[in-house]
Amino acid sequence: xxxxxxxxxxxxxxxxxxxxxxxxxxxxxxxxxxxxxxxxxxxxxxxxxxxxxxxxxxxxxxxxxxxxxxxxxxxxxxxxxxxxxxxxxxxxxxxxxxxxxxxxxxxxxxxxxxxxxxxxxxxxxxxxxxxxxxxxxxxxxxxxxxxxxxxxxxxxxxxxxxxxxxxxxxxxxxxxxxxxxxxxxxxxxxxxxxxxxxxxxxxxxxxxxxxxxxxxxxxxxxxxxxxxxxxxxxxxxxxxxxxxxxxxxxxxxxxxxxxxxxxxxxxxxxxxxxxxxxxxxxxxxxxxxxxxxxxxxxxxxxxxxxxxxxxxxxxxxxxxxxxxxxxxxxxx
Amino acid sequence: xxxxxxxxxxxxxxxxxxxxxxxxxxxxxxxxxxxxxxxxxxxxxxxxxxxxxxxxxxxxxxxxxxxxxxxxxxxxxxxxxxxxxxxxxxxxxxxxxxxxxxxxxxxxxxxxxxxxxxxxxxxxxxxxxxxxxxxxxxxxxxxxxxxxxxxxxxxxxxxxxxxxxxxxxxxxxxxxxxxxxxxxxxxxxxxxxxxxxxxxxxxxxxxxxxxxxxxxxxxxxxxxxxxxxxxxxxxxxxxxxxxxxxxxxxxxxxxxxxxxxxxxxxxxxxxxxxxxxxxxxxxxxxxxxxxxxxxxxxxxxxxxxxxxxxxxxxxxxxxxxxxxxxxxxxxxxxx
Numbered sequence: 001x002x003x004x005x006x007x008x009x010x011x012x013x014x015x016x017x018x019x020x021x022x023x024x025x026x027x028x029x030x031x032x033x034x035x036x037x038x039x040x041x042x043x044x045x046x047x048x049x050x051x052x053x054x055x056x057x058x059x060x061x062x063x064x065x066x067x068x069x070x071x072x073x074x075x076x077x078x079x080x081x082x083x084x085x086x087x088x089x090x091x092x093x094x095x096x097x098x099x100x101x102x103x104x105x106x107x108x109x110x111x112x113x114x115x116x117x118x119x120x121x122x123x124x125x126x127x128x129x130x131x132x133x134x135x136x137x138x139x140x141x142x143x144x145x146x147x148x149x150x151x152x153x154x155x156x157x158x159x160x161x162x163x164x165x166x167x168x169x170x171x172x173x174x175x176x177x178x179x180x181x182x183x184x185x186x187x188x189x190x191x192x193x194x195x196x197x198x199x200x201x202x203x204x205x206x207x208x209x210x211x212x213x214x215x216x217x218x219x220x221x222x223x224x225x226x227x228x229x230x231x232x233x234x235x236x237x238x239x240x241x242x243x244x245x246x247x248x249x250x251x252x253x254x255x256x257x258x259x260x261x262x263x264x265x266x267x268x269x270x271x272x273x274x275x276x277x278x279x280x281x282x283x284x285x286x287x288x289x290x291x292x293x294x295x296x297x298x299x300x301x302x303x304x305x306x307x308x309x310x311x312x313x314x315x316x317x318x319x320x321x322x323x324x325x326x327x328x329x330x331x332x
Numbered sequence: 333x334x335x336x337x338x339x340x341x342x343x344x345x346x347x348x349x350x351x352x353x354x355x356x357x358x359x360x361x362x363x364x365x366x367x368x369x370x371x372x373x374x375x376x377x378x379x380x381x382x383x384x385x386x387x388x389x390x391x392x393x394x395x396x397x398x399x400x401x402x403x404x405x406x407x408x409x410x411x412x413x414x415x416x417x418x419x420x421x422x423x424x425x426x427x428x429x430x431x432x433x434x435x436x437x438x439x440x441x442x443x444x445x446x447x448x449x450x451x452x453x454x455x456x457x458x459x460x461x462x463x464x465x466x467x468x469x470x471x472x473x474x475x476x477x478x479x480x481x482x483x484x485x486x487x488x489x490x491x492x493x494x495x496x497x498x499x500x501x502x503x504x505x506x507x508x509x510x511x512x513x514x515x516x517x518x519x520x521x522x523x524x525x526x527x528x529x530x531x532x533x534x535x536x537x538x539x540x541x542x543x544x545x546x547x548x549x550x551x552x553x554x555x556x557x558x559x560x561x562x563x564x565x566x567x568x569x570x571x572x573x574x575x576x577x578x579x580x581x582x583x584x585x586x587x588x589x590x591x592x593x594x595x596x597x598x599x600x601x602x603x604x605x606x607x608x609x610x611x612x613x614x615x616x617x618x619x620x621x622x623x624x625x626x627x628x629x630x631x632x633x634x635x636x637x638x639x640x641x642x643x644x645x646x647x648x649x650x651x652x653x654x655x656x657x658x659x660x661x662x663x664x665x666x667x
Contacts, residue, residue, distance in 0.1 A: 105423060107408075107441075109449075109507035111491070143423045148408055152441075152451075152507075212424035231419035234427065264472050267422050269505045270489040272474045 052175040052192050056249040057201035058284060059091060066283035066323045068292060071330025074258050075123045077280035081254075082127065084326035085282060091251050092200055094132030099198040100124060100164070101250075103205045103221050104140040104155050106267055107148040113259045114268050115149070116204045118158035120256055124204065125162035136164040139194040140224040167194040174227045182243045184236060189227035190247075200251045203286065207257035207277070207293045209265030213237040214304045215297055216266045217290040218253040219245045219315070241306035245286055245315035253289050255281040257296040287316025288323050396440050397454060400523035404442035404516055407451050413437040428471065429457060432555035433464035435499075444512060452513055454520060455503040462533035463553065463566070465501040469494065470552035477549070482521040487549070493517040498530025537568040540583055540638075540665055542657035547571040558582070559643055561602045563595060569643070572654055579645035581658055585638055592634040593619050599639075603630055615652055617659055622648075631655045635662040 067084030069077040102116040142149035150156040173193035179185040205221035222244035233240035257279040283289035311318040396410040419426035443451035459465040477487035486495030490509035506513040550571035558564030608625035620633040632641025645651035
């Protein structure tokens with residue numbers, strides 16, 4: 001049996017079956033390949049129908065305050081710095097729920113100054129409670145395994161000793177956030193759960209060299225609130241720090257330059273990477289605090305473009321001298 | 333004669349058109365794979381993959397190095413990091429390794445028995461070659477480090493030991509600077525070297541630096557972007573001190589003479605672009621350039637497949653003397 005087309009070409013029933021079979025095999029192969037590459041998760045929509053934004057934790061009447069203490073004892077320096085600003089009670093009121101954003105990025109010992117020093121944490125928590133805080137929470141989303149980081153840095157023990165709650169990052173603690181007008185932080189996962197109910201925010205960071213940005217200071221510390229593949233931001237490091245400063249408006253920042261990591265940052269590793277700089281900075285202006293801390297690393301604001309960018313974006317002032325910082329020589 | 337179906341021109345044309353469309357769609361999909369949109373992925377996982385323990389199927393990672401440190405107790409399981417997630421371990425320092433040819437990092441922590449606060453972490457970076465490993469080793473070398481005998485390239489500080497073994501750059505970081513920990517670091521170094529066979533490699537470029545006034549321990553290798561010039565890759569450097577004048581000699585072996593000459597010219601143009609002033613020099617060197625920039629002298633030339641020179645010299649005469657010595661060494665051994 002044969003069939004013909006308009007031009008009179010013929011093909012047989014056998015030919016028809018053969019062609020049908022080949023077409024079937026082709027379709028099956030294409031479907032199999034498609035199934036192989038099929039991603040059941042797909043390009044999922046954000047889990048949160050509405051993105052979150054952190055509230056502004058800055059106190060309106062406390063703008064542009066800064067105190068710098070010269071001293072070798074962290075605890076004494078902290079007390080002196082806060083006293084220079086009217087005491088922590090000027091910032092923390094009865095019933096406040098305080099979050100300390102520490103730097104627990106690496107599972108390294110406190111002696112290496114790559115992370116927030118536990119002594120400083122213990123004293124800050126103590127002072128918060130003394131000022132009437134109802135609760136104090138510590139958190140960070142470290143670069144390394146969180147449990148190891150908090151344990152080996154001594155931060156876990158410090159939190160326990162001082163009676164603060166330590167919140168480790170969990171997958172479901174992240175919510176999508178965007179920085180208005182931002183280029184990088186758009187629909188990006190933010191460690192948000194620890195902020196629920198928080199009324200005051202204090203950033204606590206060591207003063208460190210950073211291979212990519214030149215320095216890791218107070219503004220870079222907020223990087224630890226991001227989730228996802230945040231390492232891609234290192235390609236645009238100064239812009240991400242600027243956006244972090246816009247994303248987070250803290251009540252206070254505390255920069256610990258008792259020892260500064262001068263080289264091989266941000267991890268360091270050798271005690272010889274550190275220099276005793278005997279300085280502790282407390283400020284309500286995170287840009288000014290970073291600008292001052294740059295000096296400890298023998299750098300100027302010109303060496304650290306993120307400072308000018310953050311200032312230009314309205315996160316603070318790079319000219320810390322305008323704030324007339326209180327300079328204190330601590331005992332000990 | 334057997335009848336075969338002959339498609340018409342229109343059918344053939346339509347078929348080719350359909351195939352072209354399919355090929356186009358395939359090409360577009362293929363291309364889009366390289367246009368990574370992180371927004372698609374970040375909502376899926378907020379925490380990085382490295383939060384999982386290392387796969388035990390990987391022999392070295394799974395076993396860890398317990399056998400190399402018999403007197404210490406395991407503190408944390410071994411971890412393995414590849415290029416894609418190296419920054420999950422060392423954050424902003426990852427670029428230094430990635431630009432130098434990084435392949436893999438294995439790390440593990442051990443503690444002293446009976447002392448929770450006395451521990452060390454071992455980092456073994458597989459850099460693929462001795463030259464790559466030397467690059468990351470030399471660029472991080474601590475200035476006040478003490479010489480060590482854990483290999484030709486090794487040094488120690490109060491709480492750490494750093495050394496090279498073939499393509500491996502090894503860091504052992506102690507939580508404190510105590511004698512027992514330092515002793516364990518050397519035990520590990522010795523056992524690691526004995527148990528890790530590597531092929532014999534030499535860094536011949538290091539032999540080409542003149543010995544006179546050379547600061548021992550200063551030779552280094554910049555893998556990428558040497559002196560701010562992006563085309564300067566694999567640049568060996570060494571610091572020289574005469575009196576209170578410090579300057580840096582540099583050299584780099586290129587694939588051919590023409591490439592070396594082009595780089596010399598390119599560096600000259602780069603310096604002029606950034607405010608350098610070209611000066612005349614009577615030095616008997618081929619393709620030699622002398623540039624005064626920000627009060628320092630840059631003197632550089634091509635010799636065979638090598639480009640070489642003196643960087644940031646405050647004294648012109650000393651720079652010229654060093655350049656001549658460098659050229660002599662290159663003529664003797666650098667061909």
